[in-house]
Amino acid sequence: MSSRRKFIKQSGLASLGLLAAGSQSGQAAVRKIKAGKITKPLAISTWKNGMQANVAGWEVLKNGGRALDAVEQGVMVVEADPNDMSVGYGGRPDRDGIVTLDACIMDETGNAGSVCALENIKHPISVARRVMEKTPHVMLAGAGALQFAKEEGFAEEILLTEKARKEWQEWRKTSDYKPVINIENHDTIGMLALDQKGDISGACTTSGLAYKMHGRVGDSPIIGAGMYCDNEIGGAVATGMGELVMKTLGSFLVVELMNQGLSPQKAVEEAIARIVKKIPGYQDFQIGYLAINKAGEVGAYSLHKGFNYALYANDNNQLIDSDYYLK
Ligand code: SD4
Numbered sequence: 001m002s003s004r005r006k007f008i009k010q011s012g013l014a015s016l017g018l019l020a021a022g023s024q025s026g027q028a029a030v031r032k033i034k035a036g037k038i039t040k041p042l043a044i045s046t047w048k049n050g051m052q053a054n055v056a057g058w059e060v061l062k063n064g065g066r067a068l069d070a071v072e073q074g075v076m077v078v079e080a081d082p083n084d085m086s087v088g089y090g091g092r093p094d095r096d097g098i099v100t101l102d103a104c105i106m107d108e109t110g111n112a113g114s115v116c117a118l119e120n121i122k123h124p125i126s127v128a129r130r131v132m133e134k135t136p137h138v139m140l141a142g143a144g145a146l147q148f149a150k151e152e153g154f155a156e157e158i159l160l161t162e163k164a165r166k167e168w169q170e171w172r173k174t175s176d177y178k179p180v181i182n183i184e185n186h187d188t189i190g191m192l193a194l195d196q197k198g199d200i201s202g203a204c205t206t207s208g209l210a211y212k213m214h215g216r217v218g219d220s221p222i223i224g225a226g227m228y229c230d231n232e233i234g235g236a237v238a239t240g241m242g243e244l245v246m247k248t249l250g251s252f253l254v255v256e257l258m259n260q261g262l263s264p265q266k267a268v269e270e271a272i273a274r275i276v277k278k279i280p281g282y283q284d285f286q287i288g289y290l291a292i293n294k295a296g297e298v299g300a301y302s303l304h305k306g307f308n309y310a311l312y313a314n315d316n317n318q319l320i321d322s323d324y325y326l327k
């Protein structure tokens with residue numbers, strides 16, 4: 001195996017936080033949502049930290065606000081949280097000790113914005129939104145993204161916390177990528193919202209894989225890979241090993257499958273099945289998908305056990321264990 005392949009493979013499960021314990025079975029919760037009349041507004045976010053993102057998003061949604069504002073404000077809470085070591089401030093650095101951030105956002109009109117390999121800016125999601133709203137482009141990278149952020153008034157900050165720096169220094173002693181499963185209870189945040197008007201938006205933000213190669217960009221800022229929304233159909237977000245999501249353009253695939261008539265749950269299951277069919281060695285990595293449709297139905301599925309998500313609907317925020325493929 002080439003060293004690059006080994007690096008990516010071994011870093012897979014370890015840095016993805018294949019966690020743990022939510023509060024109830026995903027299928028039961030999904031059925032409850034479907035049985036009720038609800039479904040508007042609705043917020044759904046990846047991992048346990050999605051709970052706090054949903055709370056911020058709900059403030060927007062319950063007051064009749066726009067799904068776009070809900071997802072931006074929701075994920076910003078996690079970006080600012082130093083305890084989430086996969087997102088924004090406090091995120092784990094790359095192998096050179098540099099924190100680089102990826103994020104993307106889409107609104108109900110199909111507009112999209114994204115930044116990748118952005119350094120020193122605490123809220124990449126807001127820079128992505130400015131790219132969407134203020135430039136003729138969709139994606140800005142690296143130094144150009146930073147230049148734009150500064151022109152837009154974002155302050156440069158050191159994002160590497162003492163805790164993340166110490167862990168990185170410890171890691172450098174061995175540069176060992178052995179998977180450690182189920183030690184983290186947080187990860188990249190992807191969030192989808194359906195507002196009272198019935199409009200859908202989505203956001204995704206991450207510091208990417210811990211100790212990735214410098215310059216590596218994952219799925220999270222790629223429109224259609226880490227996140228995709230079509231306001232006539234629904235939205236999807238991905239978490240986990242970005243390389244597998246990029247190779248199958250996962251979030252676009254989920255939305256397109258819903259367009260072909262699949263429920264959100266069937267669509268996310270099919271997107272995981274596609275990875276299983278197409279990508280040798282998929283067993284070594286975690287992937288999780290969330291999806292919603294216009295009716296407020298939700299879907300969640302992952303490759304491995306341990307993916308969970310936060311669902312806020314009917315004035316109730318719940319942490320739910322996702323169903324999964326590798327039983
Ligand atoms: C990446 N998809 O950079 C991100 C990481 C992630 O759960 O989502 N982890 O590949």
